[in-house]
Amino acid sequence: MSEMQKLVKVFIMGEAYEVPEGSTIIMAMEYAGFQMKRGVGCREGFCGACATVYREKGDYKLKGGLACQTVVSDGMMLAQIPFVPAEKPVYDISELTPDVDTIKILFPTVFRCVACNTCTKACPQEIKVMDYVQALKRGDIAKAADLSFDCIRCGLCALRCPAEIVQYNAATLAQRLYGRYLNKKSPELDERIDEIEEGKYENDLEELIKMPREEITRRYYSREIKLK
């Protein structure tokens, strides 16, 4: 940070602070003296802990973003969202069917969608949230799982949804249904597991375990490299 000396003025929960230009919202809050416990996580855009809302100077729009990925600008008003209250139904994945009936039972709110697209506009990952909600309504689990794949569960869609849908939990269900039931099975996987259970590699592995360092070093450097 020391190299970024030019300062900009931001309003953190209404209070003015001067912070280095080019800072992300998290960096700006820490520079101002806030020790973060809530609303912070991986700091790299993968965990969804730091979803937040802000307004830029002269812009009427309330924008959403990840505090670790959003760069502050002069006059920005920013806040923290410590927690997103959201329901998640409990289910046993092994007893479900990958179809619209499952969605009806576990996520009935999905059918309240009025297709306003607010969720899609709110998503910091630029996921087509409304489109996957519509896919869920049709029972198109594969489409919903595919469209929602990059979701990091930050909760901004659910916070802005006028129909009170918790989109991201429904997305998790769609992904799990797809992964378990709809993704084509890989026959070589079961074969390999059988081989291991039958002890096919046991002797060779035991031999390696006992092998003197010099010999295993030789084996390693002389192994054939065949990459796809």
Next chain:
Amino acid sequence: MYPEYMMKSIQMVEKTRPKRLELAKKMGKQVFPAMSESERQKVLDNFHPDYKKDARREVRVGPNKGELLTTEVANVLESYSRIDPAVLDLEKPDYICDVLVIGAGSAGMAAAITAGINGSNVLIATKLRLGDSNSMMAQGGIQAATQKDDSPVLHYLDVIGGGHFDNKPSLVKALVNDGPGAIKWLEELGVMFDKNEDGSMMVKPGGGTCRSRMHSARDYTGAGICRVLRDEVYNMPGKIKFLEFTSIIELVLDDKGQAVGAIGYHLETKQYIVIKAVSIIIATGGFGRLHICGFETTNHYGATADGLVIAYRAGANLLFMDSVQYHPTGAVFPEQILGFLCTEKIRSMGAQPVNYDGELFVYPLEPRDIEAAAFIRECLERGKGIKTPTGKVGIWLDTPLIDLLNGAGAIQQYLPAMLRQYKRFDINIVRYPMLVYPTLHYQNGGIEIDDKGETRIPGLYVAGEAAGGIHGRNRLMGNSQLDLIVFGRRSGYWASERVKKGVRFGKMTMQHVYNYTRELEEAEIPRKKIAPIILPDYIPDHVKYKQKTTEYFGTLV
């Protein structure tokens, strides 16, 4: 976007690209000769940060006393407890459970699910939210020998060679033998692995692998796994309870030396709680936020080696805590993403590391420590790095090759997280390379375990990055995601078997904390530092200077 002067170097990269593309089409991944054993040793000795003066020092207390450890690790181990145990009432536990899991990344959650299914009542304590972990951030993949041209034997060779033959053999065997089963377990839980049209697994090579065995879920592999495990934990409310924002700051032993409980500290209400358990699993992850050797890190905000500290105080020994993994490709430009991970999958898919002049200078898929040291050599010794406006230096990772080799849209389809990350800062990696330099990534060593995940303290298990021995002194790409699941499940199973077998408890005691404190005092270590750190300290000095009445306890307000 890149400044004008950097674009000049990019033009040279573009000029050499057609030739390098031809080479890749002809030679596959072998676009540059891989290093021999002696070449590897030479580049490590001269350029790997572990081998720098002051990178290691002797630890003065505890089970590894007298051993050379990474300096920052020795510092955190030579710290005092957050609490005087005398103020705690161990006889009145706030929570009683069969299995206590400390930490809620993929290892902890896999352990909790397994123990829960095996009949135990499980309590998870985690200092941030469920799933907040390095596991969630892993991008590239998970290794397992599932392919016909591969075998657990070849996987074993790669793991132990990558680890410089220091690995604990029994742990390597467990890792590779359980690999395919781990993939199956995850798929049945609903993890969406990348597949070919016929349903077979889409696999890629990784640094130091002799076969393609990297399974992926786009470049959100860690998230793809971790979010499913978290959802499953939520689905087992009858078996698994969890405490969030609760950091475990000490273990409790009994007078027979068994692990029988822990002390938790709530980050918000600041209460200390006593937990009693039959078995305890430490799954607290690694140490990236210790910023070893001053490096930026790819790690989660909470990666502060907490589990290492509490286990060490209780008498568990550490393995290979003199070795640190620097991921070869951390972002160095733009400044906002300094140190962030640029997944190894980028090289698995054909991107080549090139210098200022657009020249290849290393085999793109060496094991991580070798690759990282070669990057540092290229910048420091040969002066062929590219300087950033803030004085950092890096080399190019030529990403536009990916679509040229795999077809248009490959980056969009298989590296969406990377594409998005750079797009946020106005760089299109389909057209332009990324500027990278090694970044602090992984704790190679950890608390010694056996193939059940158990430490030398009865009842204390470790899984995931906190465990030591599996990867020797250098882990290969995709073997961490695998070890989380393999040793998460093993420790969960054996921890719950211990519950079934029944344990005779002695009197609960914190004597080990008193003893450790005495050892610190006898070594004349000043009472300046306390640990676990819990969170890193990023409050600037000019703020602290004015906080005239604020008490910091360690790094926490």
